[in-house]
Amino acid sequence: MADIDQSSEDVSLDSRGESNQDSKMEFSEDEEALIAIMFNLVGERWVLIAGRIPGRTAEEIEKYWTSRYSSSE
Known part of the structure; x- marks a missing residue:
């Protein structure tokens, strides 16, 4: 069998089929x-x-929260 060249970018998809x-x-x-x-x-x-x-x-939500609401209160 011939090897398939997979030089294209790998993009992971989430559960909704969208790229992460x-x-x-x-x-x-x-x-x-x-x-x-x-x-x-x-x-x-x-x-x-x-x-x-x-x-x-949980990781997505935590990243969203910290990027949106993190401050030095």
């Missing part, structure tokens, strides 16, 4: 509001928050 780079920090307004409400209720318990948002991981 494209959907990295794109959250809907509903998701953003739910994250804020849940954070106020349970704090930095990202797994609990992710459990309320289908298709999102």
Whole structure:
């Protein structure tokens, strides 16, 4: 069998079939509001928050939160 040249870029896809780079920090307004409400209720318990948002991981939500709301308060 001939080897197939796979020199093209590898782009990983998430569960929705979108590239991880494209959907990295794109959250809907509903998701953003739910994250804020849940954070106020349970704090930095990202797994609990992710459990309320289908298709999102705790890591995605934590990265979103820290990039959006991290400050030196």
